[in-house]
Amino acid sequence: MYLGLDEPVRECQYNQICTRNSLPMETLGHKKKKIPRRKWQVFPGRNRFYCNGRVMMARQTGVFYLTLVLIMVTSGLFFAFDCPFLASNLTPAIPVIGGVLFFFVLGMLFRASFSDPGVLPRATPDEAADLERQIGAANGPSGPGYRPPPRTREVVINGQTVKLKYCFTCKIFRPPRASHCSLCDNCVERFDHHCPWVGNCVGKRNYRFFYLFILSLSFLTVFIFAFVITHVILRSNRTGFLSALKDSPASVLEVLVCFFSVWSIVGLSGFHTYLISSNQTTNEDIKGLWSNKRAKDNYNPYSYGNIMTNCCAALCGPLPPSLIDRRGFIQSDTTQPVSHSNGSSMYASTQLHTHMAAATPLLHSNSVMIGGGGPPFPGKSSLVVPCASLAPSQPSLPSMPGLSCAGDMLTLRDPDTHCHHHHFASPEETPSPSGPMPLTLPCAAHMTHGGHIHPAQLYDPASQDSLHEDSVRGLVKLSSV
Amino acid sequence: MATHSLQDMRQQAAIAAKVFIQRDYTNGTVCQFQTKFPSELETRIDKQQFEETVRTLNNLYAEAEKLGGSSYLEGCLACLTAYTIFLCMETHYEKVLKKIAKFIQEQNDKIYAPRGLLLTDPIERGLRVVSFRKQCDSH
Numbered sequence: 001m002y003l004g005l006d007e008p009v010r011e012c013q014y015n016q017i018c019t020r021n022s023l024p025m026e027t028l029g030h031k032k033k034k035i036p037r038r039k040w041q042v043f044p045g046r047n048r049f050y051c052n053g054r055v056m057m058a059r060q061t062g063v064f065y066l067t068l069v070l071i072m073v074t075s076g077l078f079f080a081f082d083c084p085f086l087a088s089n090l091t092p093a094i095p096v097i098g099g100v101l102f103f104f105v106l107g108m109l110f111r112a113s114f115s116d117p118g119v120l121p122r123a124t125p126d127e128a129a130d131l132e133r134q135i136g137a138a139n140g141p142s143g144p145g146y147r148p149p150p151r152t153r154e155v156v157i158n159g160q161t162v163k164l165k166y167c168f169t170c171k172i173f174r175p176p177r178a179s180h181c182s183l184c185d186n187c188v189e190r191f192d193h194h195c196p197w198v199g200n201c202v203g204k205r206n207y208r209f210f211y212l213f214i215l216s217l218s219f220l221t222v223f224i225f226a227f228v229i230t231h232v233i234l235r236s237n238r239t240g241f242l243s244a245l246k247d248s249p250a251s252v253l254e255v256l257v258c259f260f261s262v263w264s265i266v267g268l269s270g271f272h273t274y275l276i277s278s279n280q281t282t283n284e285d286i287k288g289l290w291s292n293k294r295a296k297d298n299y300n301p302y303s304y305g306n307i308m309t310n311c312c313a314a315l316c317g318p319l320p321p322s323l324i325d326r327r328g329f330i331q332s333d334t335t336q337p338v339s340h341s342n343g344s345s346m347y348a349s350t351q352l353h354t355h356m357a358a359a360t361p362l363l364h365s366n367s368v369m370i371g372g373g374g375p376p377f378p379g380k381s382s383l384v385v386p387c388a389s390l391a392p393s394q395p396s397l398p399s400m401p402g403l404s405c406a407g408d409m410l411t412l413r414d415p416d417t418h419c420h421h422h423h424f425a426s427p428e429e430t431p432s433p434s435g436p437m438p439l440t441l442p443c444a445a446h447m448t449h450g451g452h453i454h455p456a457q458l459y460d461p462a463s464q465d466s467l468h469e470d471s472v473r474g475l476v477k478l479s480s481v
Numbered sequence: 482m483a484t485h486s487l488q489d490m491r492q493q494a495a496i497a498a499k500v501f502i503q504r505d506y507t508n509g510t511v512c513q514f515q516t517k518f519p520s521e522l523e524t525r526i527d528k529q530q531f532e533e534t535v536r537t538l539n540n541l542y543a544e545a546e547k548l549g550g551s552s553y554l555e556g557c558l559a560c561l562t563a564y565t566i567f568l569c570m571e572t573h574y575e576k577v578l579k580k581i582a583k584f585i586q587e588q589n590d591k592i593y594a595p596r597g598l599l600l601t602d603p604i605e606r607g608l609r610v611v612s613f614r615k616q617c618d619s620h
Contacts, residue, residue, distance in 0.1 A: 103563075158508075312548065
């Protein structure tokens with residue numbers, strides 16, 4: 001090991017004492033050989049990414065596969081069984097048009113399912129702290145453990161008063177029309193709804209694809225329905241109805257699927273056409289936000305006034321880029337918000353350990369890896385909650401919140417000027433902010449000795465130093481044996 | 482308690498290092514930032530300069546999201562080509578974002594860096610805030 005202890009007994013004992021530090025050391029060395037991670041790998045929402053971050057979907061994708069199977073099977077049967085007859089007896093344009101429609105439907109479906117719906121990235125710890133400070137100043141002082149009332153801001157848009165809500169998970173004030181999807185655990189801009197058929201949220205960036213998908217699918221469904229019926233009728237004119245059905249049994253299945261789909265899909269297309277022409281989202285329509293029933297002079301402040309402009313804006317307007325940059329590499333000097341996705345616990349505590357290890361004379365790791373995407377820290381690790389918020393109280397917080405603090409604080413752009421500090425709390429203690437006093441640990445650059453952080457216990461710096469001395473003494477004893 | 486006040490001081494120092502300009506939603510969901518001059522920057526830059534920077538940014542973002550003949554044409558063309566056209570060319574929005582990045586770089590070089598401030602591109606913050614980072618002069 002580090003001190004050249006070879007006997008297994010001593011190694012075991014050595015490990016026991018500085019398990020917390022030795023493991024990150026090993027993984028640190030291991031991490032150096034790893035390629036830099038991409039941002040999607042530490043994305044905090046409950047999304048799934050494929051193709052190295054190019055494809056982004058919701059967690060539950062079962063219904064999406066059902067959609068895909070239904071479309072492909074029905075269309076496949078149509079092309080295989082009905083088209084030959086129709087092409088030869090009516091016109092070959094039928095399979096061509098059908099084919100074009102089919103590929104358009106699939107294209108729009110994939111575009112709607114795989115693209116970023118307009119997810120708002122979570123606030124960096126600095127921003128969250130700044131907002132908390134502003135809200136705290138506005139609300140007035142409150143005692144510890146007291147959960148402040150829901151935070152809202154009012155803004156007047158085009159003459160209508162709109163309330164902006166504060167999202168406790170993303171730590172931002174949601175822009176107007178944005179909403180937090182509980183299934184994906186993201187705030188989405190111009191949130192329409194979460195569509196299980198498409199396997200993704202429908203928001204600002206993929207609404208037009210969704211609309212074009214259901215529109216073209218309704219055309220395809222009606223097309224297939226109509227021509228399958230035509231096929232059966234033409235056949236039964238020649239050979240009788242029952243034998244016509246026997247000759248092309250697939251037609252029965254197609255008719256059934258199309259019949260039941262037509263009602264729902266055409267209905268949905270009609271509904272969304274109405275929404276687009278009035279520039280509303282499903283969310284707003286369901287809540288009746290802009291209906292006249294709420295208040296006499298209630299109107300939609302986002303509508304452009306006439307139907308054509310609303311339609312053009314929704315369908316042909318500029319496509320905003322994705323704000324989450326999922327394929328970007330994690331830079332060592334950028335702040336990363338909390339990540340609890342894909343079961344990976346955060347890196348921050350690892351970095352902190354290495355940071356302190358650098359200052360600790362016994363452990364000789366010289367390089368400190370700073371930044372996001374570290375290896376998972378085993379077991380219950382020390383956690384860092386955002387510095388400013390000693391009262392993280394929303395129930396939607398995962399059990400490992402606010403690890404971003406260390407990630408941000410360790411960005412030593414100005415190491416000599418900023419002295420960062422970190423709060424530590426074990427997972428059990430996080431929900432009760434009025435619990436034991438959080439541990440403060442000055443920045444390693446300013447420390448003469450790093451401390452050991454016991455995950456389940458919190459110390460004030462004084463006893464932490466003595467603990468360190470004890471452990472140093474223990475190590476010295478071991479090495480001298 | 483001694484620990485707490487040290488904590489608070491450090492907290493203040495850490496927070497005061499960045500100044501955030503929030504979004505201005507009075508015109509709807511268009512990307513605009515508030516032009517109100519924050520008090521923390523009073524000692525560093527003058528109000529006119531700040532307002533001009535933010536207003537130019539606002540204008541650039543408005544240009545990116547503008548609805549007009551060219552954007553409709555781009556949208557229709559993209560739809561007809563099943564959006565494969567964006568494999569070859571950039572969207573109008575992306576072009577303007579590049580312009581904005583250049584503008585911010587320019588502003589930093591000419592105006593803000595000499596005064597010990599660093600303006601970050603809002604796109605890196607998800608278009609939520611424009612942040613000014615104070616560089617300390619002690620080193």
